[in-house]
Amino acid sequence: MKRRTFLSFLGVSGVAAVLPTEGKAAPVKDFAGHPDAVGVLHDSVRCIGCRKCEAGCQRANNLPMPAQFKKPAKPFDDLSELDKKRRTHFQQYTVVNKYESSKGKTVFKKFQCNHCQEPACASACFVKAFVKTKEGPVIYKPNLCVGCRYCMIACPFYVPTYDYDSALNPLVYKCTMCYDTRLKKGLLPGCVEICPKDALTFGKRSDLIKVARKRIMDNPGLYVDEIYGETEMGGANWLYISPVAHKELDQPELGKTSAPELTSGALGSVAMVAGIWPVLLGGAYFISKRREKQAAEERDAAVRAAVAETREEAETRLNTALDKAAKEKDAEVAREVKKTREETAREIEAKYNPPEPEPEEADAETEKNTEEDA
């Protein structure tokens, strides 16, 4: 029994055993990955750049052939396509690229979603359209996606692609590890199955790491001593071993910190903001109110003092006036009586001999009003 088949068998039956359930979003700290998760190991020492996996992926996922692409490309058996540096797009989930290495050797690397253990895409998605399954694959729920494309910003490997030309149902596309199309049926991923050189090995991630180590140990000088994907941003389920430094094959240099960890600090401070601001601002508000009140009180005190002073003065004046009035009172009474008598006489006269009205003036008034209205 070939090792690949053996591992595959284990892996596939493992998947089938746990299938219907899906994993929750990965927790942040010290997450070691789901223990039985499956993955794929790509071996660039074995890979001959035949592009068969590209063709296999199209078949497995019902994708169009290169001639029907939006930007038509050369068919899969035309290896001159490898001279271009290519990336995936919404009609092609995996590409093989060719590198002239520092060792003077031509090296190939297959590129697709790495099915990270703590995926940046899933952490970034604000509607949970990406899900890391317990079984390993990172899958996408098209009916949730809003199309904000933050997943594409977040993914350190430039994996998710978008169908920009669809007006009504644009979606994100990427490798699914053939989760729905094949794994669930107990089949190997399309690319793995078709590979003629065993450059792709499917199995439990923990087993794949052992296999990779063994190959590196058993073949001194053939491989660089590093499994790409083991720790990068929390580790991936798609792993790579290579005869040259992974950096030469365009593998980004990434730290160990996973995507959720990168953002958890900022997200965690939200509660602090919500807790601290009201206290500080409330404080500022009451201080400024207090200040206002104090100012008002001081003002009131000043006003009261001024008023008291004025009142005293006024009282003195009033008393003087009263005194004076008392003295003048008698004379006043006499004057008032006289005045009243005269007024009554005038009123009586007016009642019996009313004065002529002055019609001219009234007319002029009316005219002016009319003018204004107009």
Add this chain to the structure above:
Amino acid sequence: MSAENKTADNIHNRKIVINPGRLFSSPGNVLTAVILAMGLFITVMRFTKGLGGVTNLDDNYPWGIWISFDLLCGVVLAAGGYATTSAYYLFGLKSFNTAVRPAVTSAFLGYAFVVFALHYDVGQPWRLVYPIFYSPGATSVLYEVGLCVFLYVSVLAVEWSVAAFEWLGWKSIRAVIVRLTIPLTVLGVILSTMHQSSLGALYLIAPSKMHPLWYSSFIPVFFFISSMFAGMSMVIFEGALAHKGLHAEMDEHHLRDADKVVLGFGKAASIVMMGYFFIKLFGLAMDNNWKYLASGYGLWYLVEIFGFVLLPSFMYAIGAREKKTGLIRLAACITVIGVVVNRFNVSLVAFNWQLPPAEKYFPHWMEIGLSIFVVTLIVTAYRVICYYMPVLREHPDYEAH
């Protein structure tokens, strides 16, 4: 318009008159009409041909200028709302009284049109409510941004509605809202702090794609602090524009206090910007990024923090001390440009900096066209509101707001 203005009591209860002929009555209006027509054309294209028909976005550049300008700049430049309301209501700076209404109005319009513009940018705008009501992805920084912007736009709508209700004469509902002023202001500051900083935090997830000079674990702090002086500068800047274009709508109180606002915010901005400059340096030292300064990116970074932060900060300081409002207005203008430069630097210059030049993004003319369309809509809406509602003046039926 001038004839109507002469009758002093009319200004406070103008009835809406729709007169399409007015559109062509001046060169400015013709330009507005042309831009609106272009916007409609781009809208039709966007929703029939998809994003690919009107943008140069691709799989490496999923975010273009609709995010850099309409979202990042739109939100930061609308920060005048929380800056002004907190200065007046919470910190008790009384001379900011007349600045509150215009700042709240432009912040409300700014945010409303950020949300409007997002409908063009996301692939399936009819699902924009999903993150809030259907399938919230709480692990996402974008979720926090979305939630806060959604809540804050509602807060601003309520704060702004006071002006609308005064115009409509709905006194009792206005009275209810006025009583909510303080809690709404506090809520506004909380929400602003969260989403202004989260807009920066969006980029925390992609350290490998960002140029180290603009990537920092402090980026949320940088975004929040820059939003403070961006907001103040915008208030000064918009004030200057409004005095040119909308003088007729202003009452005496407003005209008298305008300079006090300019001086007050000028001084505050100079201090905040100085602080910002130093924490930027601190960030540089923390990550030991000095070596990157000796490159094209480094030069551009220095231009940003010296030319667009330190310089206007000094100009503000001098202007505030010597009471030169002209200098402060110039500083405000430079600061506004500087904040735009910063947001573009983070989202487009630093992002994907390692990609070869041939794979870089440059906006399609329709992307630029749509952004111009959105700005035009904001300005037009602002003018209309200031014409009808008591924004740049007080309504005689109500005491000072």
